[in-house]
Amino acid sequence: MDDLSSIPPTFRGDVESILIPEADLQTRLAELAADVDRDYAGRDLLLVGVLKGAIFVMADLARHLTIPTAMDFMAVSSYGASTSSSGVVRILKDLDTEIEGRDVLLVEDIVDSGLTLDYLTKNLRSRRPASVEILSLLTKPSRREVDLPVRYVGFEVPDVFVVGYGLDYAERYRSLRDIVTLEPSVYGG
Ligand code: 5GP
Secondary structure (H helix, E strand, O other), X not given: OOOOOOOOHHHHOOEEEEEEOHHHHHHHHHHHHHHHHHHOOOOOEEEEEEEOOOHHXXXXXXXXXXXXXXXXXEEEXXXXXXXXXXXXXXXXXXXXXXXXXXXXXXXXEEEOXXXXXXXXXXXXXXXXXXXXXXXXXXXXXXXXXXXXXXXXXXXXXXXXXXXXXXXOEOOEOOOOOXXXXXXXXXXXX
């Protein structure tokens, strides 16, 4: 049995196990920020967070960075309460800023099939930025359907559905501090 003491009691019955504890997430984000600091020194870096899942990655990564950055956000259609990708991507909220000539770093929570970011990077590239790269806290390599270069990866995870640290199931569990898996009963199993 996992030690679930970091999970608020109201959610504890729903959590099966802690896959990545908060401390490991923060350590890894600090390491990634050091890489980004080095790679983008002296450049005009725009961090683009993909709502809503990337909110905490964006907040914590940005605060670990020491180079000046600007932030913007995009929102794309999600899969609703379903746990698998439909491959359909719709922009619900576009950038507020022009990106022509700028260095863009897309900040994501998880790359699964890769379809969402494949679409987003192509869309952003058509706006003539100086560069577009991807940073994702998590990746599920076994699920990839497109060849998508992810420059900065926090953790590789197996093909399991995870929530917490921004990731939801039916809009719940985003506020958990750890990356966790849920009990099958939560999915009606
Ligand atoms: P992709 O287009 O790469 O298949 O999917 C990316 C999006 O799918 C993520 O931004 C996230 O919204 C959702 N997703 C994929 N795997 C998971 C998962 O294990 N947990 C949660 N909560 N969302 C996931």
